[in-house]
Amino acid sequence: IMGTDFNNVKKELNTNYIPNKIVLGGEKSELPLLKDKESAETKIYVCKNKTCQLPVATVAEAVKNIRGL
Numbered sequence: 001i002m003g004t005d006f007n008n009v010k011k012e013l014n015t016n017y018i019p020n021k022i023v024l025g026g027e028k029s030e031l032p033l034l035k036d037k038e039s040a041e042t043k044i045y046v047c048k049n050k051t052c053q054l055p056v057a058t059v060a061e062a063v064k065n066i067r068g069l
Helices: 006-013 059-067
Strands: none
16 A cells, blocks of 8 residues: 555555455555555555556455455
8 A cells, every 4th residue: 555545544454354465555665566656646556476456546446356366
């Protein structure tokens, strides 16, 4: 999750039961997976095996993508 509203989006995402998920993010990151994913809007990236899908804007879209993996 990248953007200024990271904490609120993280809280909403964590209301969903998704085993084995790891949530990373913030406004800016030096982590290789997140380094070039800065945005004026908060975006959610669903990644698996170091490959990320296109970003989505809502938790509902992210959960749908996660369940489809």
